[in-house]
Amino acid sequence: MLIIPVKEGENIDRALKRYKRKFVKTTVKNQLNTRKQFNKPSIVRRAQVQKAQYIQGLRDAEEV
Template sequence: MIIIPMKEGENIERALKKFKRKFEKTGVIKELRSRKDYTKPSVKKRVEKLHAIYVQNMQENED
């Protein structure tokens, strides 16, 4: 459960903004969307491998 401490007289919109930020950091929505459709382990590995290659190329180009 996410708890947002509010100070006396703090604006509710500001507290809501803090809550949204904390909620996004937990990754609940991202996980929900990934669980929505089943992906085969081989496809998952392929995507991870392609991402690793992409990141490695970006790092090499940076140097």
């Protein structure tokens, strides 16, 4: 549960903006999306490997 302390005299829009930012950072949205549909472990592993290869390629390109 996210708790956003609202300061006295603070605009509610500003507090909502802080709430939304905090919500995105906690990755709750990602967890909800992954639970919507079952993914086989092999597909999850394949996605992790592809992401690692992509990141490694970016790092190799920076060194050159």
